[in-house]
Amino acid sequence: MWVWFSKLGSPKWFYELSGKWLPWLIAAMVIFMTIGLVWGLVFLPPDYQQGFTSRILIVHVAVAGTSLAFFPLMLVAGTITLVWRMKLADMVAKHAAILGAWFSFITLATGSLWGSVMWGTWWEWTDSRLVSMLFQLFLLLGVISLRSALEDSETAAKACALLSIVGCINVVVIKYSVEWWNTLHQVASPVSLDPSSPNGPQFWIATLIMIVAVYLFLSVSLILSTRNEILERERRSQWVQDLVMKS
């Protein structure tokens, strides 16, 4: 276990292993993404109340749900960085913050595009779900700017881990906000197996496929960025130079 753990922390080992995983992850991502998009745009029937705006929701729910994974991921990575001095975990945390900010922004934008026709408003300051998601975006932008402002990587890792704790608490607030303060944003629809039901399988299976597709995309993007970071930080090491000269 410990041999495996310290190996995993080695950038070279991660680079080689992720190089083997990447083609499979990319293939799976393309398959799920294609099924999800074709289903969502061509086959998904209109909702009896929302019409075709239900097609917005399969994307919105997949991106929004996945955006909640970033702060927990950054907290785990931050802890590993500080406790076991693993450089690799710090690289993952750095790029997770950037990707997480993208996810949060797209969540807010797609939500607005749905709300503008279904709620009749683009934004509502009194809704807890909307405001806590906006807070997550600002927190992530804070983490990104903190990292670029702090020269010392140790201090940066500590500050970001601290903000990740706040971010994780906020993730819980986002998750339960619709139940704690029932204002504008609706709660998740109950899942039904009955095809004739408005919440029937055609909606939630399409959403599920999109969620898998989005998680695969998250992994691919994060691995690509982390591999770049490894190449840059390890550019003086022999294995990187050999790799570059061979390519």
Place this chain on the structure above:
Amino acid sequence: MLDAIQFSSWAEFFDMGGYGFNVWSVYALFAILIAVNLILPWRKKQRIVRQLKRRLTLDAEIQSEDDSNGE
């Protein structure tokens, strides 16, 4: 399967039951999210490898010139 297609014309497909702007904007944003976060890291890798390769080749040339001067 073809029966399940919800549209009978391209115009209907783009219109999305009157919600065309909102639906297509969402899918466009989604496409941007994916494209940007896959293409940028991919292009960055090309750049890193290209620059490092150039530097290493340059270093190797300087090294071999020094060696030949030394003789």
